[in-house]
Amino acid sequence: MRHLSASTFLTFTALIAASDLLAQERKPDFPVPDDVTVRSEAIISEGTRIAAEVFVQKKPASEKLPTIVMSHGWGGTAAALRPDAIVFAQAGYFVVAFDYRGWGKSDSRLVMSGKKPEVKEGGTLVAEVKEVREVVDPIDQTTDILNAINWVAGDRQCDTERIGLWGSSFSGGHVVYVAARDPRVKAFVSQVGSMDGRWAIGTPQIRAYTLGQGAARTRGLIGYPKPSEKFGSLTGAPVIEKFIGYAPIEDIGRCKDCAKLFMIAENEELFDNKDHAILAHERATGVKKLVTIKGIKHYGVYNEARDQAQKEAIAWYNEHLK
Incomplete structure (x- = not known):
């Protein structure tokens, strides 16, 4: 792999710094207390x-x-997390919410298409690329969370000994996966979380399809799904072979030094709680808690039960991060 020249690198970082400064100076386009x-x-x-x-x-x-x-769930963006982020900030927390690569306001991952371009003097090149946008890849998404932790740990206002995670729905499993791999995470809240991506090989038919997709993609016979492609009622098609190695339910035992709160919807309709958060709670060691929010389905945690979920989360963080 060729590297950027020193002058190109300095110019690039200067442009990033300038654009960041401008972004920070813009007023939010949503109500803020x-x-x-x-x-x-x-x-x-x-x-x-x-x-x-x-x-x-x-x-x-x-x-x-x-x-x-x-971190947001399947097909979501960080904008939807603003009501929760504001409440957490008012409770005394330094809060970071972000869009995964290829989602919301984030840039897309780029992949080369066509022939390898000629590298010009100074290490520059002009290439034809395609963007990977609005697809669902749990390994990429959890990597983004790990990098967000790396980033926030460098902020002067962050107490690196008191870092917590919050995830909901699909990212309710992500927080388990990440906490098992980053000892800086001292507490997490997982609400209505799904904990196992191995549905992608759950039956002989699905297994054959998933493995076939992986083989075809690595041989260049197919590309990534189209942006915002539907997957059932969800927005964003999965890079399905990536789900084979994504099983937070198997990682929960590695989160021994992290305080773990699982919140479930009593009338969960998207998956069986017994195979996900309830099982994760049973397998977990150390400090843990399971809260059932009565009378709601999966999306009730964002609507009629949102206040209750926020209060449960704040109480948990207050107990284990303050």
């Missing part, structure tokens, strides 16, 4: 810029704050 500030940031994840928003009290209690990294 008087006691909370919001700024836009750029996180570099595997070479791609992902868009993030930071929420914090205008008059924080201390220089270093307990921190929450939030």
Whole structure:
């Protein structure tokens, strides 16, 4: 792999810094309470810029704050997390929410198409590329969360000894996967979380399809799914072979030093809680809690039960991050 020249690298980083500064100075285009500030940031994840928003009290209690990294679910964006992020910031937390690569305001991962381009003097090249956008890849998404932790740990307001994760639905499993791999995570909240991607090989027919997709993609016979392609009622088609190695339910035993809160919908309709959060809670060791929100289905946690879910999360973070 060829590297950027020093001058090109410096120019590139200067442009990023300038664009970040402009982004931070823009006023939010959504309602923000008087006691909370919001700024836009750029996180570099595997070479791609992902868009993030930071929420914090205008008059924080201390220089270093307990921190929450939030991640969205299947087909969502960070914009939908703003009501929760604001409430967490008002409770005294330094909060970061972001869009995965290829989603929302984040840049897309680029893949080369056509012939290998000629590298010009100075290490530059002109290439024909395709963007990978609005597809669902759990390995890429959890990598983005890990990189978001790396980024926030470098912020002067982040207390690196008190980092928590928040995930919902698909990312309710992501927080388990990440906490099992990053010891900096001291607590997580997983609400209505799915914990096992091995449905992709769950039956002989699905297994044959998944393995066939992986073989065809690696041989260049097929590309990635189209942006925003539907998968049942969900937006964003899966890069299905990536789900074979994604099983947070098998990772939960590695989260021994992390306080684990699982919230489930009593009338969950998308999957069986017994095979997901309930089983994860049973397998978990150390500090753990299972909360059932009565009378709701999966999406009720974003609607009629949102206040209750926020209060449960804040109480958990207050107990284990403050």
